[in-house]
Amino acid sequence: MKKHTVIGLTSLAMVGALAAPAVLNVQPASAAIAAGSVVINEIMYNYASGTTQEWVELYNTTGASIDLSGYKVTDNNVGASSLTEGVYTIPAGTTIPAGGYLTIGNSVSSAQLKWSANLALSNSGDGFALFSDADGNNLASSAEVIDSVEFTSAWGGNGTGPSLERKDPAGTSSSSTNWASSTTSGGTLGAKNTVYINGGGGGGGGTVTGSKILWDQGHGQTAGNADWTIGGANSSFADALRVKGYTVASTTSAISATVLSGYKVLVLPEPNINYTATEKTAINTFIQNGGGVYFIADHIVSDRNNDGWDSVQIFDGSQTVANPTTGSWVGATFGFYFNRNNLVQEPVTDIRANSVTSGVTAVGVWNGSTIHVTGSNSSVVSDIFISGQADPFHVHGSYGSGRFAALGDSSLYDDGTGAAGKNLYDGWNDYSDKVLAVNTVQWLAGTIN
Incomplete structure (x- = not known):
């Protein structure tokens, strides 16, 4: 929900509003996928x-991970000369693990990815x-199709609770005899079908050890123009984690x-x-016992609900102390605190190499703060620096058994979607913002080291 057109570095007192950037057309992955x-x-x-x-579940029949970045799904007829129904482009970085699943639907409460509103x-x-879609016209020709099916309600899954399940991944998609109603209400989303006859689909859908991620949505994350929720401007962030195999949920309760x-x-x-307290x-x-926490702040003077506290002050644990290293929160506990500044630069290219x-x-x-590393915790690593700043913009470290x-x-992970009336802008698809987001959570979860 920030500016995306300022080049260079400046210090601002308030956030301005500019037009949202154009959405780029994601192209298919370079490696062709065999039908x-x-x-x-x-x-x-x-x-x-x-x-x-x-929702629709896709299954990787091979023994290797497959990159679906830029590929598309549609309920338009294959071979049609015009687009009369919906089409959805699978986001960059989307992969299906060997023997795993990808689910796409009209709600991220059930599926990993949410398809376009006109797809039903x-x-x-x-x-x-x-x-x-090699020719880029959003129309599925037979030469471009990886898999397709035309089904009727007579095949199964007719509105009483079951889904329509495929019996044999190696069997013909277009044959009604290769499909049947699931034997469980609600289907088997992201798991082996109940009607399999060929042993296929036995994988776990790419789940990872310690796979549950929790989003705090109970501390003013929708105040003012913000919508830092997994159903709003952080929805693409949550989707990207689900694609990696994580389960993502949110809470509005007090943290305990x-x-x-x-x-x-x-x-x-x-x-x-x-x-x-x-x-x-x-x-x-939670961190000390092995959990991971991502502290995402904004700039100073970003109090969206006018209660006297913005995110910098909240994490630092003080409204007034500019260098809170004692008697505060993150400064006294983890060895860093957020500086009281408001900086803009794009692109930021001083990236220090690490996992x-x-x-x-x-x-x-787009209006953010730097982070001061106090030196009290030798594990803290400085990751990214804004030009001319001695302090980093992103850090990571360990505390006890956790990270x-x-x-x-917060602008980096804003995908431009959210509640009506919010001034949100897409930073998620700018530069490598989304890569940083997913990498960081994977590191916090211990999936990468």
């Missing part, structure tokens, strides 16, 4: 009465195709050991309501 390598495996097109969930499956039957139980990583996206203790203990910044070539800063990371600008 049948990824198949349409399960379809929920007519859910039980009273619900509106629709008919309750009487429909078509669905995965295709490369009970709330954090079972989670590996806690994301704290620009809070605007202060954490209580009890909550801070729970977060500190968190792997693949990151540049990021943008933490900190970022000085």
Whole structure:
């Protein structure tokens, strides 16, 4: 929800509003996918009465991970000369592990990725195709199709709860005899189908050790123009983690050991309501006992709900002390604190090589703060520097048995979507912002080291 057109470095007192940047057309991955390598495996097109969930599950039939970046799905007829129904482009960085699954639907509460609003499956039957769109016209030709199916309600999954499941991944997609209703209500989203006859689909859908990620949404994350929620401007961030195999959930409750139980990583996206002493203790203990926490702040003077606290002050634990190293929160506990500044630069290219910044070539800063490393915790690593600044913009480190990371600008992970009336802008698709996001959570979860 920040500017995206300022080049260079400046210090600002308030955030300005500029037009959102153009959305880039994502092209397919360079490696072509052979037909049948990824198949349409399960379809929920007519859910039980009273619900509106629709989704399609793709299955990787091979023994190697497959990159689906830029490939498309559609319910438009294969070979059609015009687009009369929906089409959705699979985001960059989306892969299906060997023997794993990818689910795409109308709600991220059920599927890993949320498809376009104009894509909807008919309750009487429909078509669905995965295709490369090599010619860029959004129309699926037979030469571009990886897999497709045209089904009717007579095949199964007819609105009483079951999904329509594929029996044999190696069998013909277009044959009604290769499909049947699931034997469980709600289907088997992201898991082996109940009607398999060929042993296929036995993989776990790419789940990872310590795979549960929790988003704090109970501390003013929707105040003012913000919408730092997994259903709003952080939805692409959450989707990218789901694609990697993580389970992503949110909480509006006070942070406690009970709330954090079972989670590996806690994301704290620009809070605007202060954490209580009890909550801070729970977060500190969570890290100390092996959890990971991502502290995402903004710039000074970014109090969106006018309660006297912005994210910099909240994390630092002080409204007035500019260098809070004692008697505060993160400065006294983890060995860093957020500086009271407001900086803009794009692109930022001073990236220090490590596992968190792997693949990151540049990021943008649209009104953010730098981070001072106090020296009290030798594990703290400085990752990214804004030009002319002695202090970094992103850091990571360890505390006890766990890990933490900190970022000085929430704009990087804003995908431009959210509640009506919010002034949100897409930073997620700028530079390598999304790569930094996913890398950091993977490192916090211990998936990468």
